[in-house]
Amino acid sequence: MKLAEALALVNGQTPRESPTWRVALVCGFSPLHLQTFLAAYLIRRIRGRFVAVETGIYGDLPGNLERFAGKRVDAAVAVIEWADLDPRLGYRSAHGWREGREDDVLKTALARLDQIRSGILRLSQEVSVSVALPTLALPPVFDPPSHWASTTALALRRAVAELGESLSGEPAVRVLDPQQIDRSSPPERRLSLASEFRAGFPYSLHHASAMACELSKLALPGTPKKGIITDLDNTLWRGILGEDGVDGISWDLDHDSQGHALYQAMLASLSRLGVLLGVASKNDAAAVERALERENLIVPPDLLFPIEANWGPKSRSVQHILNRWNVHADAVVFVDDSEFELAEVRDAFPEIETLLFPSQTDAIDGFLRRLRQRFGKASITEEDRLRGGSLRAAGERERHAAKTNPDELLARAEAKIKLHFDAPDQRSYELVNKTNQFNLNGRRVDEATWRSRVQDPARFLIAASYADKYGPLGKITVVSGRRGQNELRVDTWVMSCRAFSRRIEYEMLKAMFDRYRVDRILLDYVPTDRNGPLGEFLGVVATEDVGGMAVVARNAFAAGCPFLFSEVSES
Numbered sequence: 001m002k003l004a005e006a007l008a009l010v011n012g013q014t015p016r017e018s019p020t021w022r023v024a025l026v027c028g029f030s031p032l033h034l035q036t037f038l039a040a041y042l043i044r045r046i047r048g049r050f051v052a053v054e055t056g057i058y059g060d061l062p063g064n065l066e067r068f069a070g071k072r073v074d075a076a077v078a079v080i081e082w083a084d085l086d087p088r089l090g091y092r093s094a095h096g097w098r099e100g101r102e103d104d105v106l107k108t109a110l111a112r113l114d115q116i117r118s119g120i121l122r123l124s125q126e127v128s129v130s131v132a133l134p135t136l137a138l139p140p141v142f143d144p145p146s147h148w149a150s151t152t153a154l155a156l157r158r159a160v161a162e163l164g165e166s167l168s169g170e171p172a173v174r175v176l177d178p179q180q181i182d183r184s185s186p187p188e189r190r191l192s193l194a195s196e197f198r199a200g201f202p203y204s205l206h207h208a209s210a211m212a213c214e215l216s217k218l219a220l221p222g223t224p225k226k227g228i229i230t231d232l233d234n235t236l237w238r239g240i241l242g243e244d245g246v247d248g249i250s251w252d253l254d255h256d257s258q259g260h261a262l263y264q265a266m267l268a269s270l271s272r273l274g275v276l277l278g279v280a281s282k283n284d285a286a287a288v289e290r291a292l293e294r295e296n297l298i299v300p301p302d303l304l305f306p307i308e309a310n311w312g313p314k315s316r317s318v319q320h321i322l323n324r325w326n327v328h329a330d331a332v333v334f335v336d337d338s339e340f341e342l343a344e345v346r347d348a349f350p351e352i353e354t355l356l357f358p359s360q361t362d363a364i365d366g367f368l369r370r371l372r373q374r375f376g377k378a379s380i381t382e383e384d385r386l387r388g389g390s391l392r393a394a395g396e397r398e399r400h401a402a403k404t405n406p407d408e409l410l411a412r413a414e415a416k417i418k419l420h421f422d423a424p425d426q427r428s429y430e431l432v433n434k435t436n437q438f439n440l441n442g443r444r445v446d447e448a449t450w451r452s453r454v455q456d457p458a459r460f461l462i463a464a465s466y467a468d469k470y471g472p473l474g475k476i477t478v479v480s481g482r483r484g485q486n487e488l489r490v491d492t493w494v495m496s497c498r499a500f501s502r503r504i505e506y507e508m509l510k511a512m513f514d515r516y517r518v519d520r521i522l523l524d525y526v527p528t529d530r531n532g533p534l535g536e537f538l539g540v541v542a543t544e545d546v547g548g549m550a551v552v553a554r555n556a557f558a559a560g561c562p563f564l565f566s567e568v569s570e571s
Contacts, residue, residue, distance in 0.1 A: 227333075
């Protein structure tokens, strides 16, 4: 992004009457263009909010961390450079470049790193903190020649790496990957001494833009995709199954097809994060089944569900897979080695993201990095581990459902629901921000707002975990709102699509009536282009409309509620 474009974005924001999203930019140098670029990239990533980037005092990074603690901001970005550890490691303090001071510089830097770590941890108790470790080169102040590593310089880098390692384990701290900034901003293009001397801002415009771009992704991470639909021939493996046969396809070094082995390994790794893996291949189904039985396959074939192997258009297979997963196309990445097939699927599903599997070996690394970026998660929940298996179990359940009526199926399911009251966790937050079909109003909640809500004593939060004889689903629904005089006002209610048709929504309403002893529940329902299932449910249970909110009355609900078969308990 050019500086002029960034300024245009910042100056052209929506009026200040819009809700403001405040972010603290905590650094020791003059924030100057980094502040402008950061605001611009954040504006691109957040909609309907006025972005305000607030800064601290020049030359006092630890003090700025303290100043923002307790100050109402929605997120914080801390940028550390060498001069923040000791001014003698910067270019504005040339008088400090004298021999015999290396031990003292190291001692001062270690003490300052402890201060910075404590400040970041305190601030992270209130908001998420995105941290950038030093990205500029150390100045040439050490005794050995420039090509000879200095013991002091190595000790400084080790201490900074240890800081990053310790902070990365904190739940509300995100540390910028040094390799990522290396790829987007070459080291030789980072420093601007002219800007440093003139304004106390050490970055070139290119580096300021690159840093702001990467830090904006940490401060406002996107929602990970849910699934990958992959081709087989010359994608999952090298070769054409119909021409080369089951034994003629390969994925190994000996056949110069190691890139396909790495792709399979990546898919297996992503499955552990809860990513769904489906197959859309123009192939003979029986041949595909035999190929997937090969013992040296790196991605376990039971992770691939469903497998659509036929001679029809790929878009038709993709539609079948989306239906089985019950997800929207914008939550999926489609991978194929054919530009034609990618275009055909994009025409049918404009919101789907498509990735071309590279034919050149040297392009494999970049492809795998892009794929990982779409699905990476900071933490793995139990629900992530269960997702693929629960969908396969759901397929089995659907086959049984086709042969019996719903009451008979539910009666035999041996369902167990566990209610969790006022116990916020990462899974509840994820559900609120990625569920679509059973979503009360489609509103997303940023981390700062979520944290404020769950700490409000006037609000309530109920989550529920589900399991039956077909397998556990984990935590699959979340309801939140405010308690009022003889009523509840619900502004958030989501439920995973995997939990449909099990009457869990009725169980949640019953739990609210029983727990809070109210006569009615007001639901802030707003129709969206995807929450039709919830709208249909409210059409059955809601008896009136009050001030734009759907109302479920206790007596009417009790009279119309179907029989509930689940065994319900509390955690």
